[in-house]
Amino acid sequence: MIERVARGTFPRKHHIALRGDDGALRWEECLTRKGFDGLYTIAYHEHRPHEHRVASVEHGFTLPVAAPPQGMAKRHYRSLDVPVRAGAQVDVRVPLLFNEDVVVGIARPDQADPVYYANADADEVLFIFQGGGVLRTMLGDLRFEQDDYVVIPKGLFYRTLPDAGPQTWLTVEALGGVHIPTQWRNEAGQLRMDAPYSHRDFRAPTFVGPLDEGIRQLLVKRGHTFSAFTLQHSPLDVVGWDGAVYPFVFPILNFQPRAGLVHLPPDWHGTFAARGALLCSFVPRVVDFHPEAIPCPYPHSSVDCDEVLFYCRGNFTSRRGVGPGSISYHPAGIPHGPHPGAYEASLGAQRTDELAVMMDTLRPLIPTAAALAVEDPGYQDSFIS
Ligand SMILES: [Fe+2]
Secondary structure, eight states, X not given: OOSOEEEEOOOSSTTSOOBOTTOOXXXXXXXXXXXXXXXXXXXXESSOTTXXXXXXXXXOOOOOOBOOOOOOOOEEEEGGGSOOXXXXXXXXXXXXXXXXXXXXXXXXXXXXXXXXXXXXXXXXXXXXXXXXXXXXXXXXXXXXXXXXXXXXXXXXXXEEEEOSSOOEEEEEEETTOEEOOGGGBOTTSOBOTTSSSOGGGOBOOBOOOOOOOSOOEEEEEETTEEEEEEESSOTTOEEEEEESOOOEEEEGGGOOOOOOSSOOOGGGGEEEEETTEEEEEEOSEEOOOSTTXXXXXXXXXXXXOEEEEEEEESOOTTXXXXXXXXXXXXXXXXXXXXXXXXXXXXXXXXXXXXXXXXXXXXXXOEXXXXXXXXXXXXXXXXXXX
16 A cells, blocks of 8 residues: 555566466456555465355454444543453454444454454554554565554455464554545655655565465455355465555554644644544654744644544643543544643643554544443543633
């Protein structure tokens, strides 16, 4: 999604014969977006990639269901209080907030995915709050660590193999896709020199060639329904590929933040754009340098956006009572801003060490029962001085 990548063996033109050393014909799999008009990748399999039998569904995570309507308020969900249950991410993800464009949840897996999984509804963005591991696909292995964004294209089969130890991942399903904000690209698609990241900041999979893990089960989510299939061959039987559809990692600390004479709006922190949503990265940085600047965010009514903030670590200058793993949700329709005292206290500040992921959404977000179960009931009133 950042640039064309080529790995392994592939023929000199699209759609011409590629043969192995034994003369066997390889099988193309064209993974295409927007029908055949968008980004694509062509992979070359040792076996026909479209041989699979329908099987019974034995895996799948909780799908988002709206909690009973509560009315509008500023909310604070303690995501680390979501009960942990043993299992793989395909089984233990918990959706917390959703709308027609995004599903935001938390995953705390302690096992590798026992099946290959494809989200045919959405591109996925995992933010690794805690832990690390490997994302395994037919395009290669992609190592991820704490503080990494992992972006997984819609429809690509994958497994996650978490490292031993605690794992906490913020999960975002972008139902209309996710991409680099257009303002960070030049006319040829290259990242602009004044973008907050460069091509060198992103990691593509490491490709080693065909792999057979002995797993023949495939789980696919499409239309918020899980289906299962039994594969005839390993789906990782790929000898080479090229294209612009592949998973990648972007470490949040590679984001190049900006400071202005006075406070810059969140768009300057825009990292990934999705249909109806913008994901922003707030990383440690110097702050505004006008001698009378107020570095703390100003109270605002961003009347077209709900705002979600996932707090990672550091001192959050504008908020009290939130900590690592907190998710604040401030709906459009009522102003939001700093906690009492924070605005004044920020005068003269020169740095902030906050680390957070923010998302603005155009459509209202809906909490699930799992979100309500970890809600901090005193949050709305904590803004009253
Ligand atoms: Fe805001």
